[in-house]
Amino acid sequence: LASGRFPENQEFAEDRLEGLTFLGLVGMIDPLRPEAKAAVEACKSSGVQVAMVTGDHPATAFAISRELGLADSVDQVVTGMELKDAEAKGPEAVDALTRKGRVYARVEPQQKVLITNSLVRNGKLVAVTGDGANDAPALHAAHVGVAMGKGGTDVAKESADLIITDDNFASIVSGIEEGRIVYNNLRKVIFFSISTGVAEIFLFILALIFNMPLPLLAVQLLWLNLVTNGIQDVALAFEPAEGGEMNRPPRPANEAIFNRLMVEKVALVAVVVGGLTYAIFHWQMSMGRSIEEARNIAMIMMVLFENAVVFASRSELKSAFSSSPLRNPLLVFGTIAAILIQVAAMYMPGLSDVLQIHPVSLYQWVELVGVALVAFAAIELHKLIRRRFPVIG
Incomplete structure (x- = not known):
């Protein structure tokens, strides 16, 4: 063309393809990224x-x-x-x-x-x-x-x-997975906070129904919700992925956080934790203990219940034994810290007077831990039932 064999004013035709050597074809593609x-x-x-x-x-x-x-x-x-x-x-x-x-x-x-x-x-x-x-x-x-x-x-x-x-x-895609992890942890924290709060309300309702003194003072409730409970709230928010987040279908866009599963679990914790704490409080009073001693035991009972519930809250449906607690060391340290703070408050002059609490024997601690494990077992049993019979609606 450059030599002028095919002038611009002449129409190109197939019969003019002479003296050419076929070298090949060239194709271009915008390849997919490997990932x-x-x-x-x-x-x-x-x-x-x-x-x-x-x-x-x-x-x-x-x-x-x-x-x-x-x-x-x-x-x-x-x-x-x-x-x-x-x-x-x-x-x-x-x-x-x-x-x-x-x-x-x-x-x-x-x-x-x-x-x-x-x-x-x-x-x-x-x-x-x-x-x-x-x-x-x-x-x-x-x-x-x-x-x-x-x-x-x-x-x-x-x-x-x-x-x-x-x-x-x-x-x-990674953002979708991380979003599901964050949403799951949000539900866990909300469940833990609301369920223990409703349990306290249920405890007071039982005391009013049966004409008993208030099981906890206002300052004791404030201590439970802001100090011992607050530490574990923060730690639970850092729970790592359970695994299989990207193998589950998307949740409905209009699904409320308080769906049927959440309501069931909150009601279960409220009845078990509130009911057992009231039973312990009533038992202490019936044994002739002072109101201060009974409230002290009730407060320790609530702290231990919080510890039991927070570990059962690490997954909505999976067993707490399916993953090691050490996967979230912050939660382990937070739970230990909550107990140590409670123990320290019992021995600290001034603070123990404000909270009206005092030390108890090791035997009493063991007894109360055993009762607290009932709440843990109840939540795990509910998970087992819901794994076999999933919530509909």
Whole structure:
């Protein structure tokens, strides 16, 4: 061409292909990241559906999606033209396409919002990733917009709820796993705090019903909730992953923290802990002990119950014996610290007078520990029952 064999004013024809040597064909591909396929598999096992939206040719998009494990049939590929035709027919037609679609090819920028809104109408909790300015509307329309921190435009970042600093899809999957761990730990802390608090309320209700003196003073309740209970609250929040978080289906978006399982467990702890503490308090009074001595025993009983409940709270359904307590050394140290603080308060002049507590014998400690283990056993039994007969609703 450069030599002028094919002048620009002459039409190129096949018969002019003379004196040429075929060297080969050159193809280009944008390869998948090594971790991409594993990340998609993790999403599938955790119940998270992944869809790919691209401007590439449908054949190219399907080849990539099949390699990723996103789609195994051409029927799962939806083109931009099909979306346009469906949009003309109405939202129901678009929703029908997005229910089956896993790959969207030859998609125009404005159709990303169309897909996002349709998935929301189909009852999905939608997260959209993107980096360009044309992704901004979809990032804003999604429940969670995730922008790329490295290659993303400022418009995309401002429209998103989250920014991934390494532009890696696998980081999003890791974020899902970490989010599930944090949510599980939040439920554990709430259960522990609320259940022991409700147990104290139940204790006072029993005392009022049976016309008994108040089992605990206000300052003693404050000590229990802020000092001995507070240390373990913080430690429980650092509970490591139980394992298998990404093998569970997503929880319903409208599920309340106080679901049926939580209510059952709180009621169980309230009855067992509150009931047994009242029984110990009543027994001390019936033996002729002073009100101060009976309250002292009731307070120690509540501290030991807190220790028993916190270790049973390390998992909602798994047995406490399924993982070593040493996996959360902060909880072990926190529990020991709670007991040592209680013991120190008994021997500390001034503080013991304010709290109206005093030392007890080793034999009494052993007796009360045995009673506290009843609460631990009750929670573990409830877990066993719920593992065999899961909560419905």
